[in-house]
Amino acid sequence: MTLIDLANPTKFLSLTARILPWLAGATAILLLIGLYQAAMAPDDYQQGATVKIMFIHVPNAWLSMFVWGVMSLAALGTLVWRHPLADVAAKAAAPIGAAFTFLALVTGSLWGRPMWGTYWQWDARLTSVLILFLMYLGLIALWRAVDDPSRAARAAAILTLVGALNLPIIKFSVDWWNTLHQPASVLRMGGSTLDRAFLIPLLVMAVGFSLLFVTLHLAAMRNEILRRRVRSLQIMQASQQAA
Amino acid sequence: MTALAALIRRDIRIALRVGGGALIGVLFFLTVTVLMPFALGPDLALLTRLGPSILWLGALLASLLTLDRLFTSDHEDGSLDLIVMGRTPLELACAAKALAHWLAAGLPLIIATPVLGLMLNLDATATSAVALTLLVGTPALTFIGMIGAALAVTLHRGGLLLAVLVLPLSIPVLIFGVAASQAAISGPLPFGTPFSILCAISLVSFVIGPFAAAASLRHGLD
Numbered sequence: 116m117t118l119i120d121l122a123n124p125t126k127f128l129s130l131t132a133r134i135l136p137w138l139a140g141a142t143a144i145l146l147l148i149g150l151y152q153a154a155m156a157p158d159d160y161q162q163g164a165t166v167k168i169m170f171i172h173v174p175n176a177w178l179s180m181f182v183w184g185v186m187s188l189a190a191l192g193t194l195v196w197r198h199p200l201a202d203v204a205a206k207a208a209a210p211i212g213a214a215f216t217f218l219a220l221v222t223g224s225l226w227g228r229p230m231w232g233t234y235w236q237w238d239a240r241l242t243s244v245l246i247l248f249l250m251y252l253g254l255i256a257l258w259r260a261v262d263d264p265s266r267a268a269r270a271a272a273i274l275t276l277v278g279a280l281n282l283p284i285i286k287f288s289v290d291w292w293n294t295l296h297q298p299a300s301v302l303r304m305g306g307s308t309l310d311r312a313f314l315i316p317l318l319v320m321a322v323g324f325s326l327l328f329v330t331l332h333l334a335a336m337r338n339e340i341l342r343r344r345v346r347s348l349q350i351m352q353a354s355q356q357a358a
Numbered sequence: 359m360t361a362l363a364a365l366i367r368r369d370i371r372i373a374l375r376v377g378g379g380a381l382i383g384v385l386f387f388l389t390v391t392v393l394m395p396f397a398l399g400p401d402l403a404l405l406t407r408l409g410p411s412i413l414w415l416g417a418l419l420a421s422l423l424t425l426d427r428l429f430t431s432d433h434e435d436g437s438l439d440l441i442v443m444g445r446t447p448l449e450l451a452c453a454a455k456a457l458a459h460w461l462a463a464g465l466p467l468i469i470a471t472p473v474l475g476l477m478l479n480l481d482a483t484a485t486s487a488v489a490l491t492l493l494v495g496t497p498a499l500t501f502i503g504m505i506g507a508a509l510a511v512t513l514h515r516g517g518l519l520l521a522v523l524v525l526p527l528s529i530p531v532l533i534f535g536v537a538a539s540q541a542a543i544s545g546p547l548p549f550g551t552p553f554s555i556l557c558a559i560s561l562v563s564f565v566i567g568p569f570a571a572a573a574s575l576r577h578g579l580d
Contacts, residue, residue, distance in 0.1 A: 194577070246526050253522045260515045269577040270509045274523060277505055277570050281527050284559065288530035291555075292537070 145323035152316035168226040174324035175219035182212030187279040190272035202268030207335035213251035369458035380462040387420040409478035410539035429511040448572040487542030498560040501567030508571035512578025
């Protein structure tokens with residue numbers, strides 16, 4: 116089973132129909148374990164119980180960037196390999212990525228209120244995530260502006276790749292512009308600064324949320340394929356009636 | 359080479375003649391700048407402090423406004439298809455079109471800057487700093503915006519969609535353009551640091567812009 120075999124939507128549908136229940140189950144178990152561990156984690160000596168927002172906030176923030184990476188790969192699939200499912204994958208990922216980015220913003224804002232004393236700060240990390248969110252919305256707007264899916268797919272693929280090239284530049288400029296958020300503390304040179312009691316639930320939650328993304332993405336891809344079939348059936352019916 | 363020069367000459371000529379609309383951008387720039395004191399109040403000290411940001415915002419919006427014309431009129435009369443099918447590499451043709459567009463619509467903004475700076479009570483240093491950063495930064499806006507223009511023309515959608523797609527990508531240019539102007543006026547940073555980053559962003563956009571626009575035209579027109 117290679118990537119090429121999945122080019123046949125029917126094969127893809129039957130394969131995902133077998134995989135999806137297992138994936139959904141694994142996601143639910145991991146998220147339950149992660150939430151339990153997060154609830155049992157000790158309070159931070161400075162932040163108190165609010166530190167538990169981190170277990171939701173950080174996985175969402177990771178995924179907000181990861182999903183753009185997935186869409187960039189799908190964009191290459193559309194432009195370079197012309198894989199028939201690549202544009203389905205790209206289209207299905209965009210709203211999910213926007214949702215994760217939105218959740219990262221909301222949880223960050225709720226965490227910022229007790230910690231920084233304000234819901235919103237024009238701080239570098241918050242601002243660059245907000246710009247990422249705007250770019251997701253622009254991409255979704257582009258998908259929705261065109262009725263021909265393959266034409267929209269190529270335009271969206273180019274925009275996704277340009278965005279992938281530009282996002283580091285935007286991130287760097289916004290960092291340069293203003294910074295207040297703490298620097299990265301989980302993945303960095305010289306080991307994590309996060310205590311083990313927080314790190315393990317965080318990693319479990321991160322894996323759980325990633326599986327949640329895969330589950331939702333595959334389900335959305337199935338929906339998109341079925342939606343396209345319905346659409347082409349409707350067009351066929353309409354043209355038969357016209358003739 | 360002569361083909362590209364001819365393309366540039368043609369585009370500038372069309373833009374400057376009746377129906378070209380390149381100079382509407384300058385008029386828009388002027389109007390936006392005149393609106394600012396109504397919104398902020400006629401306090402000259404405040405306008406001096408905000409002047410560089412106002413000019414940068416105005417120039418950004420004005421160059422966005424004229425982007426629509428980069429490909430649409432050529433698409434309507436069919437010459438865009440000839441350019442796409444022609445022997446000149448499409449990437450180079452796109453770069454030439456963007457250059458012509460900047461000469462016709464971007465350069466007048468920079469020429470207008472000293473006059474507008476006077477109205478915002480900017481001194482000579484501040485005005486020249488803003489003009490210099492605009493001179494380096496607006497080509498980046500044109501080349502980044504060209505990607506959006508190419509996408510919009512292949513989708514037969516212009517206007518707001520173009521703005522929504524292009525504006526987030528132009529944030530770095532705005533940040534470093536304003537930062538360099540402020541550095542020249544009040545410090546404490548040396549002018550050179552943000553200015554060279556602005557130059558770097560422009561150079562990167564010269565590479566990304568034509569390739570992405572050409573890819574979009576090639577994949578999108580059929």
